[in-house]
Amino acid sequence: MQKIVVEGGQPLNGEVQISGAKNAVLPILCATLLADAPVEISNVPHLHDVVTTAKLLGELGAGISIDERYGMTVDPTTVHSQVASYELVKTMRASVLVLGPLLAKYGTAEVSLPGGCAIGSRPVDLHIKGMQSLGAEVTVEHGFIKARASRLRGARHVFDMVSVGATENVLMAATMAEGTTVLENAAMEPEIVDLAECLKAMGAQIEGAGTGRITVHGVERLHGGSHAVVADRIEAGTFLVAAAMTGGRVTLRRTRPDTMDAVLDKLTEAGATITVDGDRITLDMQGRRPKAVNLTTAPHPAFPTDMQAQFMAMNCIADGVGVINETIFENRFMHVNELLRLGADIRVDGHTAVVRGVAGLSGAPVMATDLRASASLILAGLVAEGETIIDRIYHLDRGYENIEEKLSGLGARIRRVG
Ligand SMILES: CC(=O)N[C@H]1[C@@H](OP(=O)(O)OP(=O)(O)OC[C@H]2O[C@@H](n3ccc(=O)[nH]c3=O)[C@H](O)[C@@H]2O)O[C@H](CO)[C@@H](O)[C@@H]1O
Numbered sequence: 532m533q534k535i536v537v538e539g540g541q542p543l544n545g546e547v548q549i550s551g552a553k554n555a556v557l558p559i560l561c562a563t564l565l566a567d568a569p570v571e572i573s574n575v576p577h578l579h580d581v582v583t584t585a586k587l588l589g590e591l592g593a594g595i596s597i598d599e600r601y602g603m604t605v606d607p608t609t610v611h612s613q614v615a616s617y618e619l620v621k622t623m624r625a626s627v628l629v630l631g632p633l634l635a636k637y638g639t640a641e642v643s644l645p646g647g648c649a650i651g652s653r654p655v656d657l658h659i660k661g662m663q664s665l666g667a668e669v670t671v672e673h674g675f676i677k678a679r680a681s682r683l684r685g686a687r688h689v690f691d692m693v694s695v696g697a698t699e700n701v702l703m704a705a706t707m708a709e710g711t712t713v714l715e716n717a718a719m720e721p722e723i724v725d726l727a728e729c730l731k732a733m734g735a736q737i738e739g740a741g742t743g744r745i746t747v748h749g750v751e752r753l754h755g756g757s758h759a760v761v762a763d764r765i766e767a768g769t770f771l772v773a774a775a776m777t778g779g780r781v782t783l784r785r786t787r788p789d790t791m792d793a794v795l796d797k798l799t800e801a802g803a804t805i806t807v808d809g810d811r812i813t814l815d816m817q818g819r820r821p822k823a824v825n826l827t828t829a830p831h832p833a834f835p836t837d838m839q840a841q842f843m844a845m846n847c848i849a850d851g852v853g854v855i856n857e858t859i860f861e862n863r864f865m866h867v868n869e870l871l872r873l874g875a876d877i878r879v880d881g882h883t884a885v886v887r888g889v890a891g892l893s894g895a896p897v898m899a900t901d902l903r904a905s906a907s908l909i910l911a912g913l914v915a916e917g918e919t920i921i922d923r924i925y926h927l928d929r930g931y932e933n934i935e936e937k938l939s940g941l942g943a944r945i946r947r948v949g
C-alpha cells in the first residue's frame with residue numbers, strides 16, 4: 532500500500548495553483564443528469580472521487596469524455612438506468628446526490644444508502660424528507676432509497692437542520708418540478724452557489740443560492756451548457772496553514788478569497804500577514820511561530836469543519852492553548868490520537884479538544900483515518916523533526932490533487948512510496 536513520507540523542517544516558499552473544488556464538482560457532475568444534451572465542465576480536479584462519480588454516471592449509461600485540460604463532458608442522453616449501486620455509493624457518499632436529478636428527470640430512482648463513515652453516522656433523512664415535500668413517494672428497502680413521482684411538484688420546504696448535501700439534492704430535484712419551490716434553512720456554502728450557477732447555465736431558474744432561502748421556478752427541461760468549477764477553498768486553506776506552520780511565505784493562484792473569510796480571519800489571528808490581490812492570496816509568516824487560536828466549526832459562513840483537523844495541527848505547535856469545538860460531525864477527532872503519536876498535547880472532552888502548543892513534534896509512523904485527518908498529518912509532518920510516514924493515504928487521494936507535487940514545489944521534503 533502506498534504511503535507518504537514527510538521530512539520536517541523546511542519553511543514553505545513560492546507559488547501554487549489551487550484546483551477546482553471537490554465538493555462543488557461532485558454535485559455538479561450529478562446535476563448533468565438533468566440535461567437533455569451534453570454538459571461541459573471545466574476546472575475539474577484530478578481526484579479519486581471524480582473518477583468514482585464518472586464511474587457512477589457511466590453505470591447509469593451517461594457518456595463521459597475527458598480532455599487533458601481538466602475538462603469533462605457528460606452526455607446524459609444515453610442514460611438507461613436509475614439505480615446507483617452499493618458498490619460505488621459505499622466508497623463515496625456524495626453518490627447519493629444522483630437521487631434528486633434521477634427522480635426529477637425520470638420519475639424514479641433507486642440509490643443505495645451510503646451508510647456512515649469515520650467522521651460520523653451521516654444519515655440522509657433530510658434528503659428523503661425534501662423529496663417527499665416535492666411529492667415523491669419514498670421508501671427504504673433492502674438498503675436502497677426507492678423514490679417515485681410522475682412529476683415532482685414545487686413546494687415550500689423547511690430543512691430541519693442545515694445540510695449541504697440535502698440542500699443540493701433537493702435543489703436539483705426542484706429545478707424540474709412543476710411550479711415554484713422555496714427552500715428554507717438552506718445551506719449557504721459556496722459550493723451550493725456554484726451548483727446553482729451550473730444549473731442556471733443549463734436553463735434552471737434559481738434565486739437566492741448562497742442565502743438561507745432558495746427559490747426555484749421549475750422548468751420542463753434543462754438543456755446542455757458549460758460551467759467552470761469554483762476554486763477549492765479547503766485545498767487553499769490547507770496550503771495556507773502549511774505556510775503558516777512552517778513560518779514560510781506562499782502565494783496561492785486561482786483562488787476565491789471571498790469564500791474563505793472565516794479561515795483567513797483565523798490565520799490572521801494566528802499571526803500571519805495575509806494579502807489578497809484578485810484571485811491570489813499571499814500568506815507571509817516571516818519565520819514566526821503561529822499563535823494558538825480558538826475555533827468552533829459551524830455551517831458557512833462560519834468556520835468550516837473541513838478545516839478543523841488542519842487548524843488542530845497548527846495549534847499543536849503554536850504558542851499558547853487553542854480550544855476547538857466541532858459542532859458538525861460527532862466523530863471528527865480521529866486525527867487526535869495520531870497527532871499524539873507525534874508528540875502533541877491534546878485533551879478531548881466530547882465535542883471539544885484543548886490543544887496545548889508544544890515546542891516541537893517528532894516524526895513517527897501514523898495512520899490516516901479520513902480525508903482531512905490525512906491532510907493534518909502531512910501538515911504536522913512538515914514541522915516534525917525527522918520522518919513522518921503516513922499510511923492509508925487513499926483517503927487523501929479522494930480530495931487533494933497532486934498534494935505531494937504541489938508541496939514539493941514549495942520546498943517541502945515529501946514523497947510517495949510503495
Ligand atoms: C461532498 C460534500 O460536499 N461533502 C461536504 C458536505 O457533506 P454533507 O453534505 O454530507 O454534510 P451535511 O451538511 O449534510 O452534514 C451536516 C450535518 O447534518 C447531518 N445530516 C445531514 C443530512 C441528513 O439527511 N441528515 C443529517 O442529520 C450530518 O450528519 C451532519 O451532522 O458538507 C460537510 C459539512 O460542511 C462537509 O464536511 C463535507 O465535506
Ligand SMILES: C=C(OP(=O)(O)O)C(=O)O
Pocket residue numbers: 553554624625837902903930
Ligand atoms: C468530509 C468530506 O468529504 P465527504 O463528504 O465527501 O466525505 C471532506 O471533504 O472533508
